[in-house]
Amino acid sequence: MAADQETVDRVRSIDVDAYKYGFVTPIESDLAPKGLSEETIRFISRKKDEPEWLLEWRLEAFRRWQTMEEPKWARVSYPPIDYQDIYYFAAPKSAPAPRSLDEVDPELLRTYAKLGIPLVEQEILAGVEKPQVAVDAVFDSVSIATTFKAELAKAGVIFSSFSEAVRNHPDLVRRYLGTVVPSTDNFYATLNSAVFSDGSFVYVPPGVRCPMELSTYFRINERNTGQFERTLIIADRGAYVSYLEGCTAPKRDENQLHAAVVELIALDDAEIKYSTVQNWYPGDSEGRGGIYNFVTKRGDCRGARSKISWTQVETGSAITWKYPSCVLRGEASRGEFYSIAISNGYQQVDSGTKMIHLGRNTTSRIISKGVAAGKSQNTYRGQVSAHRLATGARNFTNCDSLLIGHECGAHTVPYIEAKNASAVIEHEATTSKVSEEQMFYCLQRGLSAEEATALIVNGFVRDVLQQLPMEFAVEAQKLISISLEGSVG
């Protein structure tokens, strides 16, 4: 209830200009030469001082990528992307891997403070129970700081930037990299494999429950730059980790590409909870600018009784193409996908999930809430398949869409495939509008149109919001109100 009040307060205090993360940090960058070639890839690999095997892995992906075509099946449209007109690497000049927080450029610390991300290791005050969150901050192509590393190391948890993991834990990286999303997986994932710059790496050893929430905060700052980060999270036998991801970018008139890959691996009895609050710049009210968010996220429930849960709140990006999925390989493993996708203005969302049931008695659950306003198009695309050996597989899918206004669209595209007669797959879908009756009822009690919309939408997405870690739920709720600003006449 308090959170709902928070929403209403937030709506009340909204500026005319709704996207409040659109500022640019004035900082000098080290850029790779524009365009994509083997040279660019060698440049990135050299910058990062990578071992030979990783360079080879990148080059092989690049050769493969040159033979591939952009996927065209999603319900989104945009002018052709000139892949030679993008910078594939941009790093603040001042940041040659600082050793401690004291060495980070104050300009960067200020940037994150402005974004509400504390890059400081606050002490827990005596008697005050405030959960700590460890943060890895990725600025354009490099990780600039990771907090609470020492604290986590005590529990045996490895949490670092990807580049650092390649240096310090090469065996782990080599063993798991590309085992969930192979470098040949799809156009964008293959591009990422060739040019990925940084991201986060997490390893939680057997039987360890990670003592705090981990999070990575992605920020695109530089103009004409793509961000291609790579995240790899491994929960060993019986381990548990909850990980959060947030994203923002400055306002720019041109579109920018963000093509990330996230791989999750859960071994026997392990659990990974991965939450995203995605708030990339969505473009202006005329549909100019904004991020193209073409992302491949996949979790592998490799061990028996393992569990992977995706929760996403998507409010940003001009175009979203994203299907966080679970491969349910281990016996009795479980996959979950909870999603809120909100689109306004000219945003285009094509998002959903895949639940691939391979093992016996695997279960999955999909709850998707799409909210479309303005002139936006919002598509849920989901695949549930039960393979021959997936005896006793069960899935439940619930997919609801809410329309605000007359010029937006909501679409639901489920693919269901059962090759095992014992599989039970349920799919429910509804589409509704914020009715005139509901609006009038709220207005009659004195709420403004904005307050009423925020209240109704928050009610609609409630089931999913409850899946988010507490701090993020409040943040997400504010974000929902802000992204719907201007959606009511």
Add this chain to the structure above:
Amino acid sequence: MTAAKGHARAEGRGAMLEIKNLNVSIEDKLILDNLSLTVNAGEVAAIMGPNGSGKSTLAYVIAGKPAYEVQSGEILLDGENLLELEPNERALKGVFLAFQYPTEIPGVAAMTFLKAALNAQRRARGESDLTTPDFMRRVREVANALKIDQEMLRRPLNVGFSGGEKKRFEVLQMALLAPRIGVLDETDSGLDIDALRVVADGVNALRDPNRAFLVITHYQRLLDHIKPDVVHVMARGRIVATGGPELALELERNGYRDYAEEAA
């Protein structure tokens, strides 16, 4: 009653709500035909009339529901023309409509809704938000009087509420929001006699020299419990007769036939 705080203007007998020569149509069909009506401060005015006479339209037009087209006329509350205001601005001026069919809002707890509405109105008057304990205490007081249990307030707004629960929740909102004028649109419909008594008691507790009620009903039985000061008879989109409480009893005996013809 702390009720009238914030819009304490005309005390006692002055005209509070004045409707002058109101013509309203929906999809080119004239529903209110040159209707005029005055409700004084402190007054309970009943509006009775057959189905299709335009009673609910009148309630909606006072509250500002879209889709009704006001061709001409005025609706003045304390001298201010409501027709120039948005529905939420009217609410902030003290117009409250108890809906005949309250709307369901899934996922939004009734309590959450109450708090949002109450604080919206407080802020409009320049008051600060109620603290949660103060809010809870006020809700509990009114809820007890209306025999509404706390469990119901945790449920999503009007979702799965029985007919009686919906109507009691409307009166609960009215009590908390303390309007200048309460418009009750067939609040008695769908109520059994016990629920009717609870609702009527709730309304009677809100009677105040600084507040007026427009009680729209089909039947005399509600008026046994909420005693009106004035009874207006509405037929074919206009007021065709006005009298004291005895007029309601006469209608109960003779029906609306005479008036329906008179208006034709």
